[in-house]
Amino acid sequence: MRIELSGKAxxxxxxxxxxxxxxxxxxxxxxxxxxxxxxxxxxxIVTGLDDAADLHRQGDTRLxxxxxxxxxxxxxxxxxxxxxxxxAPDAVARDWLGAVxxxxxxxxxxxxxxxxxxxxxxxxxxxxxxxxxxxxxxxxASLDPETRDRMLTLTDxxxxxxxxxxxxxxxxxxxxxxxxxxxxxxxxxPAVLSPEKQEG
Amino acid sequence: xxRAIFSARRAAGVPVWLPALASVAAIVLGWxxxxxxxxxxxxxxxPWTVAxxxxxxxxxxxxxxxxxxxxxxxxxxxxLAMGVGAVIGLWLGRSxxxxxxxxxxxxxTLNIPALVVIVLCYIWIGLNEVAAIMAVAINKIPLVAVIxxxxxxxxxxxxxxxxxxxxxxxxxxxxxxxxxxxAPHFASAARVGIALIWKIxxxxxxxxxxxxxxxxxxxxxxMFDVAQVMAWSLSFVIVMLTIxxxxxxxWERRANRWRRDEN
Numbered sequence: 001m002r003i004e005l006s007g008k009a010x011x012x013x014x015x016x017x018x019x020x021x022x023x024x025x026x027x028x029x030x031x032x033x034x035x036x037x038x039x040x041x042x043x044x045i046v047t048g049l050d051d052a053a054d055l056h057r058q059g060d061t062r063l064x065x066x067x068x069x070x071x072x073x074x075x076x077x078x079x080x081x082x083x084x085x086x087x088a089p090d091a092v093a094r095d096w097l098g099a100v101x102x103x104x105x106x107x108x109x110x111x112x113x114x115x116x117x118x119x120x121x122x123x124x125x126x127x128x129x130x131x132x133x134x135x136x137x138x139x140x141a142s143l144d145p146e147t148r149d150r151m152l153t154l155t156d157x158x159x160x161x162x163x164x165x166x167x168x169x170x171x172x173x174x175x176x177x178x179x180x181x182x183x184x185x186x187x188x189x190p191a192v193l194s195p196e197k198q199e200g
Numbered sequence: 201x202x203r204a205i206f207s208a209r210r211a212a213g214v215p216v217w218l219p220a221l222a223s224v225a226a227i228v229l230g231w232x233x234x235x236x237x238x239x240x241x242x243x244x245x246x247p248w249t250v251a252x253x254x255x256x257x258x259x260x261x262x263x264x265x266x267x268x269x270x271x272x273x274x275x276x277x278x279x280l281a282m283g284v285g286a287v288i289g290l291w292l293g294r295s296x297x298x299x300x301x302x303x304x305x306x307x308x309t310l311n312i313p314a315l316v317v318i319v320l321c322y323i324w325i326g327l328n329e330v331a332a333i334m335a336v337a338i339n340k341i342p343l344v345a346v347i348x349x350x351x352x353x354x355x356x357x358x359x360x361x362x363x364x365x366x367x368x369x370x371x372x373x374x375x376x377x378x379x380x381x382x383a384p385h386f387a388s389a390a391r392v393g394i395a396l397i398w399k400i401x402x403x404x405x406x407x408x409x410x411x412x413x414x415x416x417x418x419x420x421x422x423m424f425d426v427a428q429v430m431a432w433s434l435s436f437v438i439v440m441l442t443i444x445x446x447x448x449x450x451w452e453r454r455a456n457r458w459r460r461d462e463n
Contacts, residue, residue, distance in 0.1 A: 047365050065365040071358050075380040084376050085366050129366060 001061035001133070003046055006054040007190060008038070015041055016052075017190040021167070023061055023133045028159070028166040030176030032196060033186035039169045042186065043137050046167065063167075064131035066139045070118040072110040078121055079106040086129040096124040099158060116147055120154065127158055133165040140175055152178040245427035253431035266432075267439055270412040273329075273401045277336035278394060284337070285344025285393075286386065292345065293352020309342040314400050322408050332404045339400050344389045351385030387452040394448065398440050 001023045008016040015038040021029070023046075033039050044050040047065050064086075072081050082093035097103055100120040102113075110118055119139070126134055136155075140148045156179050159166055168181055173196070176183050183196035228247055235246040257263035292299045292306075318335040325331035355378065363373045405414025413436045420428035 049361050049364055063365075065362075067358065067362065069358065071362045073359065073376060073380070076376060080376075084372060085362070085368060125366075 001057060001059040003058075004056040005045060005052045008041060008045060008050075008052040009190075014190040016045075017188065017192040019193050021046065021193070023063075023165055023167055025061075025132045025163055025165045027133075028168070028179060028181035030166075030168040030170060030173075030179070030181035030183050031186050031193070032170060032173055032176060032183055033191070035171055037186050038191045039171075039186055040137060043135060043167075043169050047135055061132045062130060063133050063135050064126040064129040066122055066126045066134065066136045068138050068141060070110070070115075070122040072118060072121060072125075074110050077107045077109055078102060078113070081110070081121060082125050082128045085125060088128040088130070092130075093124075093128050096128045097121075099127070099161070100124040100154065116143075116150075119143075119151060123151075123155065123158065127162055127164070131162075131164050133167055134159065135167045137169050138171070140170070140172075148175075149178075155179060241427070242424075243426055245430060249427050250430045250434060253427055254435050257431065257435070263435060266411060266413050266416055267436060269409075270398075270401055270405065270414065270436065271439070273333060273336065273404070273412065274394070274398050277333045277340065277401065278390075278397050280333065280337040281340035281344055281393060281397070282386075282390060285341045285389070286348050288341065288345040289348025290352050290382075292349040293355075299349070306342050306345060309338075310346065314339045314403065318400070318404055318407060327408045329409075332401075332409055335404055336397055336400045340393050340397055343396065344393055347385055347389040347392070348382065351382050355381050383455040384452075387448075387455050391444075391448055391452065394440075394444070398436070402436075 003021045003023070004019075005016070006018050007014060019042060023029070031039055031042065041050065045052045045055065047063055073085070076084060078097065079090070079093055082088055082096065083090060086093075088096075094103075094106065097106060100123055102117060102120060102124065105113065105117070110121070113121065123139075134155075139155075140151055143151060152175060159179070166179060166181055168176060168179060170176060173183060184193050185196045186193055232247050235241075235244050238244050241249065254263070288302075292302060317338050321331045321335035321338070325334060359377050359381075363377045368377070401412070402414035402417065405412035406418045407414075409415050413432050416432045417429055420432070
């Protein structure tokens with residue numbers, strides 16, 4: 001899928017300049033940039049949560065989003081959180097629950113899970129949707145280093161297994177490297193995308 | 201952690217119903233003592249006199265017919281008020297424009313005395329069942345609408361985003377994302393509403409119906425029969441309390457099941 005937009009403004013304030021993104025299964029991209037530059041805005045436009053004037057989409061690619069917070073339905077159990085939201089059949093949902101290490105916790109409500117388990121449940125939900133490209137919005141930002149590393153390894157393994165592409169938004173380039181994603185930098189006023197300069 | 205606190209409280213304390221029972225017993229005892237001391241059965245009948253009257257009405261069947269009629273009116277106006285009130289509340293909560301236009305009307309109707317609505321309904325619609333039920337429902341609708349509106353405003357935007365990002369079908373979104381968030385508000389609107397409704401139903405019956413508990417109260421008020429007035433009001437209080445404990449509270453608990461830690 002190719003996404004082209006000519007810009008995005010909130011009132012008189014021009015946040016994003018012209019941006020072009022090419023998403024495809026197996027293709028991993030990371031959008032880096034300081035906070036407040038418009039990374040999340042770009043992501044909301046890509047996922048269709050915000051609209052932008054003059055937006056062109058070519059091709060039909062299934063996206064699934066992992067948000068900054070787990071964003072689960074607290075009144076539905078773990079399994080229903082997958083099946084109801086994504087429409088995945090029971091067996092597929094159970095399979096993904098197992099893949100993130102939550103086998104046996106199908107009937108637990110999100111409150112009964114630890115925060116780490118909730119994040120893994122959110123990850124399982126995204127994969128259960130059967131995406132061509134996984135979209136992640138700073139999903140590791142508030143984690144302690146150890147949990148972050150575990151989540152990164154798990155995400156990498158599941159991406160490998162499903163063959164899905166990745167669009168990762170982050171301010172930390174080590175995350176991009178851990179997921180072997182091509183680094184793009186969002187910067188400027190209004191912000192535009194450019195390939196990340198190689199260090200050294 | 202919360203689980204530990206819950207079970208500790210359950211293990212250490214007396215059963216929850218014991219203090220409630222004790223306080224009711226204390227009131228009845230106080231009433232009995234007062235009745236014996238004052239000794240004017242016409243104005244302050246003793247508990248056993250009232251109990252005997254309730255028993256007699258129950259045996260004759262009159263109690264069941266009259267409370268049945270009153271309960272029917274309570275149920276009809278409750279369903280009407282909850283339905284209409286919830287729809288208005290959802291609409292006002294979702295549309296800022298509608299809220300701007302209708303909020304003044306809502307505040308006004310919240311402050312119209314129940315009696316005014318009842319009298320006008322009887323005059324405009326006539327002394328019939330439709331007018332009685334309408335009058336009660338109209339008194340209650342603004343309150344339900346306000347509670348549901350505030351509940352709708354508190355809907356979580358992050359879950360809304362999530363549902364849209366995952367392209368959940370509108371009906372699924374309503375059932376699994378929106379309604380569960382509104383359920384606690386709906387339950388509290390129902391609880392507040394039923395308490396308000398059954399009091400207003402008695403007034404409606406008092407003023408313009410020929411059966412029901414309110415009608416009986418009217419009749420015995422004209423005869424100045426305090427014992428009968430107490431007997432009828434007390435038996436109806438018992439009926440309403442039973443409904444609250446047997447139907448409404450368990451339902452509210454079930455609606456809030458996901459908030460607790462235990463399975």
